[in-house]
Amino acid sequence: xxxxxxxxxxxxxxxxxxxxxxxxxxxxxxxxxxxxxxxxxxxxxxxxxxxxxxxxxxxxxxxxxxxxxxxxxxxxxxxxxxxxxxxxxxxxxxxxxxxxxxxxxxxxxxxxxxxxxxxxxxxxxxxxxxxxxxxxxxxxxxxxxxxxxxxxxxxxxxxxxxxxxxxxxxxxxxxxxxxxxxxxxxxxxxxxxxxxxxxxxxxxxxxxxxxxxxxxxxxxxxxxxxxxxxxxxxxxxxx
Amino acid sequence: xxxxxxxxxxxxxxxxxxxxxxxxxxxxxxxxxxxxxxxxxxxxxxxxxxxxxxxxxxxxxxxxxxxxxxxxxxxxxxxxxxxxxxxxxxxxxxxxxxxxxxxxxxxxxxxxxxxxxxxxxxxxxxxxxxxxxxxxxxxxxxxxxxxxxxxxxxxxxxxxxxxxxxxxxxxxxxxxxxxxxxxxxxxxxxxxxxxxxxxxxxxxxxxxxxxxxxxxxxxxxxxxxxxxxxxxxxxxxxx
Numbered sequence: 001x002x003x004x005x006x007x008x009x010x011x012x013x014x015x016x017x018x019x020x021x022x023x024x025x026x027x028x029x030x031x032x033x034x035x036x037x038x039x040x041x042x043x044x045x046x047x048x049x050x051x052x053x054x055x056x057x058x059x060x061x062x063x064x065x066x067x068x069x070x071x072x073x074x075x076x077x078x079x080x081x082x083x084x085x086x087x088x089x090x091x092x093x094x095x096x097x098x099x100x101x102x103x104x105x106x107x108x109x110x111x112x113x114x115x116x117x118x119x120x121x122x123x124x125x126x127x128x129x130x131x132x133x134x135x136x137x138x139x140x141x142x143x144x145x146x147x148x149x150x151x152x153x154x155x156x157x158x159x160x161x162x163x164x165x166x167x168x169x170x171x172x173x174x175x176x177x178x179x180x181x182x183x184x185x186x187x188x189x190x191x192x193x194x195x196x197x198x199x200x201x202x203x204x205x206x207x208x209x210x211x212x213x214x215x216x217x218x219x220x221x222x223x224x225x226x227x228x229x230x231x232x233x234x235x236x237x238x239x
Numbered sequence: 240x241x242x243x244x245x246x247x248x249x250x251x252x253x254x255x256x257x258x259x260x261x262x263x264x265x266x267x268x269x270x271x272x273x274x275x276x277x278x279x280x281x282x283x284x285x286x287x288x289x290x291x292x293x294x295x296x297x298x299x300x301x302x303x304x305x306x307x308x309x310x311x312x313x314x315x316x317x318x319x320x321x322x323x324x325x326x327x328x329x330x331x332x333x334x335x336x337x338x339x340x341x342x343x344x345x346x347x348x349x350x351x352x353x354x355x356x357x358x359x360x361x362x363x364x365x366x367x368x369x370x371x372x373x374x375x376x377x378x379x380x381x382x383x384x385x386x387x388x389x390x391x392x393x394x395x396x397x398x399x400x401x402x403x404x405x406x407x408x409x410x411x412x413x414x415x416x417x418x419x420x421x422x423x424x425x426x427x428x429x430x431x432x433x434x435x436x437x438x439x440x441x442x443x444x445x446x447x448x449x450x451x452x453x454x455x456x457x458x459x460x461x462x463x464x465x466x467x468x469x470x471x472x473x474x475x476x477x478x
Contacts, residue, residue: 003374006399012269019268029258030251032268036275040417135242160245178279180477235474238419 061205
């Protein structure tokens, strides 16, 4: 038990919740370590949505509602932390939700899917094919989901799948707290914000933004500026 | 399986090793998340021992060999990552090693102890008493170990035990990758370096440094300077 007077009580209880999700198999043990990595970067942006991240979230909303076949790619950490927030974003946008796991087993695929469904998410299912060229199970996806998506929202992702999707010409929106990560640098648009803050913000913007032509919305995006903004925030915290 | 061509292969395999230690119970699930947090800060100092950290390691060596009753406090992550390095430091300094766990159960105490012993560490055992005033099991320690130590080396520790030990007048050397943490700010001397780099460096300096009067060695230590150095390194990385 973490004592309530512990100065990092909130962060430690979120960590305990993820640890519980790991005990049940929803989150992989490696996913727990990855969560900690994110915690550090969140700490450096002050555990709040910066002005620049909010602007990226508004743009993300515009991209999602402009896409013909947007897909939200969900892994174990994502599902454990934000199943409800994913359901809400799906309701507003009609985006497909597909489960894609780094540490993939049939058991975990089912468990993550069940957890999402229990929170009201409609999850794509079917027979996976290796449509993304990766020497790894993350290359497996559904032909009617990520396989034919024009836009993919990925969160808490690692770099090489993002790279492969971009090479396939897809628009990738990444939610990633590390502005130096390969995912952050390679995505069309990177939101440097914590998942459970970013998703509701995107959902809210989806209700106020207007759709446009997807490539015309994507083209002028200066992702480097968003990354530079995040780096500056972090440097200011490190003084 | 992590593909060998993955750009973060090394970091991910260390993470897998810790995950395996978590499966066996040596490392707590929360400890896995804490490891990830450390990974992020290590990444920010370039995953190397900075010049300033090396200077802190030299000072740490001088403090340890000057102490009458130095104790190395070891938790699950510490043991899983660096049992051999702890054994080597103990051989050179004769320091006592005591196990102190955040997520303490009798099973884990025994498991961590057995793991250390298997790597040649002499581990203090006995009947613990709550000699450190904390509303938490970390307050439990051995009267002949941390209870009567003049110097305690802590690694991968969280803040309030460090604070309590300092209030008791003990000299605390912390190995902590986060220069903003309470442990880092409250310790007598903080080494901002990764554990398996820091311990061998301290051990090597123990063989070349000369002992002095402990309080005279400790008094002029300007820990804020070491922290400022680490923060500057991290800021430079975030450009």
